[in-house]
Amino acid sequence: MTTWTDRTADRPIPLTAPGGIDREAHHRLDEAWLAAAWSHPTTRVFVVSGGQVLIDDTANGGTEIVMTPTFEAPDTEVHRYFLGTDEGGVRYFALQKDTLPGRMDQSARPAGLREAGLLLSPRDAGLMVHAVALENWQRMHRFCSRCAERTQIAAAGHIRRCPACGAEHYPRTDPAVIMAVTDEEDRLLLGRQVHWPEGRFSTLAGFVEPGESIEQSVRREVFEEAGVTVGDVEYVASQPWPFPSSLMLGFMARATTAEINVDGDEIEEARWFSRDELRAAFESGEVIPPYGISIAARLIELWYGKPLPKPLPVRES
Numbered sequence: 001m002t003t004w005t006d007r008t009a010d011r012p013i014p015l016t017a018p019g020g021i022d023r024e025a026h027h028r029l030d031e032a033w034l035a036a037a038w039s040h041p042t043t044r045v046f047v048v049s050g051g052q053v054l055i056d057d058t059a060n061g062g063t064e065i066v067m068t069p070t071f072e073a074p075d076t077e078v079h080r081y082f083l084g085t086d087e088g089g090v091r092y093f094a095l096q097k098d099t100l101p102g103r104m105d106q107s108a109r110p111a112g113l114r115e116a117g118l119l120l121s122p123r124d125a126g127l128m129v130h131a132v133a134l135e136n137w138q139r140m141h142r143f144c145s146r147c148a149e150r151t152q153i154a155a156a157g158h159i160r161r162c163p164a165c166g167a168e169h170y171p172r173t174d175p176a177v178i179m180a181v182t183d184e185e186d187r188l189l190l191g192r193q194v195h196w197p198e199g200r201f202s203t204l205a206g207f208v209e210p211g212e213s214i215e216q217s218v219r220r221e222v223f224e225e226a227g228v229t230v231g232d233v234e235y236v237a238s239q240p241w242p243f244p245s246s247l248m249l250g251f252m253a254r255a256t257t258a259e260i261n262v263d264g265d266e267i268e269e270a271r272w273f274s275r276d277e278l279r280a281a282f283e284s285g286e287v288i289p290p291y292g293i294s295i296a297a298r299l300i301e302l303w304y305g306k307p308l309p310k311p312l313p314v315r316e317s
């Protein structure tokens with residue numbers, strides 16, 4: 001019997017920020033406190049626009065979000081998000097703007113989370129995820145879902161209030177499940193979504209439906225997409241996925257059947273891979289692994305037992 005252990009702790013999952021920032025949610029409704037925090041000389045602010053921020057290279061070879069003291073910030077009273085305070089007492093805000101500020105130097109450049117999430121420190125990535133998630137939610141919840149009146153930003157970006165009916169609306173996070181399914185022979189099930197580029201395979205995933213437990217959701221999604229029945233389901237780790245507002249809940253799941261029957265609608269192909277088969281398929285380029293920020297790569301690695309092999313460089317013929 002295989003016992004899964006969470007080995008993600010020593011290597012944080014991209015977009016998750018273990019420690020480092022205290023969100024200080026209890027201050028969000030205190031306008032005087034927020035004003036004092038904003039005007040403090042050590043406070044730092046960055047602009048978020050359409051899911052992007054400006055990033056820049058650091059002297060030691062890293063990458064950071066371009067931040068400024070608040071007195072240099074663009075004048076935006078309304079779309080100001082308070083993100084929290086770091087261990088050194090520095091407070092962070094994000095300003096939502098229609099455009100990013102002009103480039104400050106040669107190496108500063110706009111980046112979305114799929115790129116920046118792999119480059120930034122966990123602290124900066126965590127700040128960016130928070131800001132992008134709030135921006136997405138604010139953008140899509142400008143009107144009251146009860147009475148259709150235009151809502152107003154409150155609580156430093158974490159509430160939208162309706163001036164007509166008094167309703168308060170809070171940021172949405174939509175749970176989704178993503179699972180590495182293995183069979184009796186300890187092979188891994190990977191699938192190809194219809195719209196993915198040729199060769200790309202990854203773990204199956206889907207949204208949790210109303211009235212469903214997450215374990216039920218794992219079993220339903222795997223059966224719907226691949227026709228495989230799942231028994232034991234074990235939670236591994238989660239990952240914020242603000243594209244636009246999901247939380248990915250990662251699982252290892254054990255199949256009780258092996259016959260594959262894809263839905264052909266969402267998944268066009270699904271296959272069982274042994275470790276040797278997956279390594280060979282990666283190395284030959286037949287299968288493109290889910291590199292990048294997704295928790296999918298970590299789930300596959302957890303089954304594989306070590307970091308995934310790199311594909312061989314494509315040879316020009």
Ligand SMILES: [Zn+2]
Pocket residue numbers: 144145146147148149162163164165166167
């Ligand atoms: Zn309303």
